[in-house]
Amino acid sequence: MIDEARLKILTDGAKYDVSCSSSGSRRKNTRDGLGNASYGGICHSFTQDGRCISLLKLLMSNDCVFDCKYCPNRRSADVARASVSPEELCELVMAFYQRNYIEGLFLSSAVYKSPDYTMERLYETLRLLRTKYKFNGYVHLKGIPHADKLLTERAAALADRMSYNVELPSEQSLKLLAPQKTKESVFKPMQTLALTKRELALEHKKRTGKEERQGTGRFLPAGQTTQMIVGASPETDGTILKLSEFLYRKYDLKRVYFSAYIPVVRDPLLPNETTGLLREHRLYQADWLLRFYGFEADEIAPEGENLPMEYDPKCAWALRHPEFFPVEINTAPLERLLRIPGVGTKGAYKIMAARKYTKLTFDDLKKMRIVLKRARYFITCNGKFNGIENPAAIRVGLIAAERSDSAKQLNFFDGGFPALSALSESPALSLLTATEREKRFLLSSTPEIARSALTGQL
Amino acid sequence: MRRIYQIDQTPCAFFTAVFSAYADKCEQSAAITSTAFQSAFGDEFISVYPDEKKAARVVKKLRAIDKNCLYELDCILRTPEPDKEQTAFLYIRRLIEKNAPVRGMLAFPEIRRAVDLSARVGTERHRLTGFLRFHETSSGIYYAACTPDNELIDLLMPHFCARFKNTPFVIHDVKREIAGVSDGKSWLLAPAKRADVVFSAREDGFLTLWTEYYRTVAIPERKNTRQMKNYMPVRYWAFMPEKQSDRI
Numbered sequence: 185m186i187d188e189a190r191l192k193i194l195t196d197g198a199k200y201d202v203s204c205s206s207s208g209s210r211r212k213n214t215r216d217g218l219g220n221a222s223y224g225g226i227c228h229s230f231t232q233d234g235r236c237i238s239l240l241k242l243l244m245s246n247d248c249v250f251d252c253k254y255c256p257n258r259r260s261a262d263v264a265r266a267s268v269s270p271e272e273l274c275e276l277v278m279a280f281y282q283r284n285y286i287e288g289l290f291l292s293s294a295v296y297k298s299p300d301y302t303m304e305r306l307y308e309t310l311r312l313l314r315t316k317y318k319f320n321g322y323v324h325l326k327g328i329p330h331a332d333k334l335l336t337e338r339a340a341a342l343a344d345r346m347s348y349n350v351e352l353p354s355e356q357s358l359k360l361l362a363p364q365k366t367k368e369s370v371f372k373p374m375q376t377l378a379l380t381k382r383e384l385a386l387e388h389k390k391r392t393g394k395e396e397r398q399g400t401g402r403f404l405p406a407g408q409t410t411q412m413i414v415g416a417s418p419e420t421d422g423t424i425l426k427l428s429e430f431l432y433r434k435y436d437l438k439r440v441y442f443s444a445y446i447p448v449v450r451d452p453l454l455p456n457e458t459t460g461l462l463r464e465h466r467l468y469q470a471d472w473l474l475r476f477y478g479f480e481a482d483e484i485a486p487e488g489e490n491l492p493m494e495y496d497p498k499c500a501w502a503l504r505h506p507e508f509f510p511v512e513i514n515t516a517p518l519e520r521l522l523r524i525p526g527v528g529t530k531g532a533y534k535i536m537a538a539r540k541y542t543k544l545t546f547d548d549l550k551k552m553r554i555v556l557k558r559a560r561y562f563i564t565c566n567g568k569f570n571g572i573e574n575p576a577a578i579r580v581g582l583i584a585a586e587r588s589d590s591a592k593q594l595n596f597f598d599g600g601f602p603a604l605s606a607l608s609e610s611p612a613l614s615l616l617t618a619t620e621r622e623k624r625f626l627l628s629s630t631p632e633i634a635r636s637a638l639t640g641q642l
Numbered sequence: 643m644r645r646i647y648q649i650d651q652t653p654c655a656f657f658t659a660v661f662s663a664y665a666d667k668c669e670q671s672a673a674i675t676s677t678a679f680q681s682a683f684g685d686e687f688i689s690v691y692p693d694e695k696k697a698a699r700v701v702k703k704l705r706a707i708d709k710n711c712l713y714e715l716d717c718i719l720r721t722p723e724p725d726k727e728q729t730a731f732l733y734i735r736r737l738i739e740k741n742a743p744v745r746g747m748l749a750f751p752e753i754r755r756a757v758d759l760s761a762r763v764g765t766e767r768h769r770l771t772g773f774l775r776f777h778e779t780s781s782g783i784y785y786a787a788c789t790p791d792n793e794l795i796d797l798l799m800p801h802f803c804a805r806f807k808n809t810p811f812v813i814h815d816v817k818r819e820i821a822g823v824s825d826g827k828s829w830l831l832a833p834a835k836r837a838d839v840v841f842s843a844r845e846d847g848f849l850t851l852w853t854e855y856y857r858t859v860a861i862p863e864r865k866n867t868r869q870m871k872n873y874m875p876v877r878y879w880a881f882m883p884e885k886q887s888d889r890i
Contacts, residue, residue: 185847188854195858219805227873228772229884231860234869238772241859279848282784282809283776284802321805446863458863537746548749 197246202441206287208406209344210399219321239290248294252362270309288322303331329369345406357417415445415459429481526558657697717760784811856884
C-alpha cells in the first residue's frame, strides 16, 4: 500500500490541475465489477479553498525530464521526488471508491524518463484497473505530449475523459516558458482524439441508424478538456476566449479550465504576483456565455482587449448594446431572455414556463427568485419599466450590484481586488462628477455601497 | 368552516384523505395534516385511515394527468415540514383543476412551495450520493451512517446498489432509526436502532490516507471557507472523516 509521505508528494504535484469534474460519462457497471459513472458528476467533498473533490487527483511520478518554468515539478527544481506503482495505485482507488470518498481517478504524471515510457505506465495502470480490478468508475487521464499515437489511443479507449493542457495561450509564451512543449505536441493529439471520436460516432450512426447518446460510446465518452494558466504570460482575455472558442468548435472540447497564476516558482521570466482570482472568475463567466448563452467570443471581448473587472461580461455587452434593450419578459424568445444581465439559464427557463399561465409582473419575478438587481435596468414587464434611463447611472447600478455580491464573498476576491481600484478610477462612480440623480441612487442603495463609493474602498 | 382531515404519516393515508375531500365535495375548504393543527373556531376534524383502494384511484387519476407529478408528490411527503400534506394537496387541487401538468406555474405561491419542497429532497439525495462515507467492518460489510433532513434512504439505495454490485452494505439513518440493507443483490428497508460497528484491520490506514489527501489537495493561498460551506453544509460533516480533525 502507498504510504502517507508519497501520497502527499504526489498529491502536491497534481493539485494545481484545476479540472476535477466527474461529469459527462454514462459508463455502466459490469456484472462482477465495481462502480459506474454519473452523467452529471458527483462531488464527494469540498476543500478549504472551496473546490470540489470528485476524483482522486494524483501524479504517478513527479520526477520530470521537462523544465517548464512555471511548474513546481520541473527538472531543475529541488523538491522531493516520488512515484507509485500501478498496483499500489489501483489498490488505493478501489479502497477509496468502495468507501465513497471519490467518484474515480484523475491520473496524471510528470514526464518520467521519456514521454513514451510515461504513457506506457499510465496505460498499464488503466488496463489493470479496468481488467484485473474490474473498476467501472470514472477515469480522467492526462495526455502526455510527444507520446506515441497508438499508445495514446489505446489508453483513451479505457478512459472516460482525456486532457492535454494548453497551459499558455500562445506559441511565443510556450517557447519562452515551456521549451520542451510545442503547439504541435499539444494540439495534434487533441485533434487526433477528436477525429477518432467523431469517426466512431459516425460508425455508430451507420450501424444503428441513431445518433450516439451523449456520454456513451467506448471511446472517451466524456470527451476532452484542457487548461490554461492566466496571468503568467501577456495574452489578453480576448485572445484567450478566441482560443477557447476555437477549441470548443474544432476539437469538440467539453471544458476549457482557467487557472489564475500562482507563483509557486520564482523565475525572472515569470511575474511575482498572484493573478487576481477576479480575472479568472470573469473568464469563467465569459466561458459560460460561450457555451450556454449563445454568445460568440468576438461579442464578449475583441481580440487584444481584456474583460472589464467592475462588472460581469454580460453586463458589459449589454451596456455596449443599448439598442437590444429593454426586453419584454412576457413575450421575448429564449435567446433574448438569455442576454439579460443577471438572468441565468435557470431563470430564463423559469420565466418561459411561468408566463404561459399568467402575465408576469416585477413582483412575480422577485417571488420566483429571479435576481433583479442587474436585470431591472434591461427589462419591462407588461410594458412597465422599473430601471433608469441614464446609461452612466445604469453603470453605477451594475457596479453596485457587483459590490453587494462581493461583500458577501470577500474571500473569493482575496487575491487582490482589482474592482476596488476600478471603483475609484471609474469616472462614472466618482461622486464628484455624478449627476444629482446618480448621487441619490448611490446613497439610497445599501449603506456599505454608498460608503464605498464615497471613499473608494469598502 | 374548514374540514380538516387528520392522517398518519403514510402516503397511502394522504391519498385516501385526498379521495375523501373530493368525495365529500369539500376540496375547496379542506386541509390535510398529520401534525398537531392550530384549529380555528368551527373547524371540523375528521380522522382518515389508509385505504389502499381509494388511494390507488387517486394515484391512477394523477398519473393520467401528469405521470411525473407522482415523483414530486412523493418528494414533498418525505420532507419534515408541517405543511407538507397541505402543500401536496394544493398541488393536486391545481393539477385536477387544470387537467394538465402545472409545475411551470411559478407565479402561484402554492406551486412554488410544492416545487421548492420537492427540489429539496432531490438536492439532498444528490448531495448524499457524494457525502455518504462507508466504513469497512470486520465482517466485510460496508456501513454508512447519516442524519438527512428528509426521509430518503430508500431513494439512495438503487444508486449504491448499481455501484457496489456484490458488496453487502448498510446505509443507516441514525435520526429516524431506519436502515437500508443490501446483500449485494437486492435491498430492503429495516428499522435499526443502534449499530455496533467494528472496523476492519485496514480501515484506519485508509482513513488516515484519505484525511491526508484531503488536507494536501487544498491550495492554501486560496482559502475560501465560505464557499466550501455553501457547497458542503456543516450539518453533513459529522459523518465525514476528513472533517473530523479540522472543524472549520
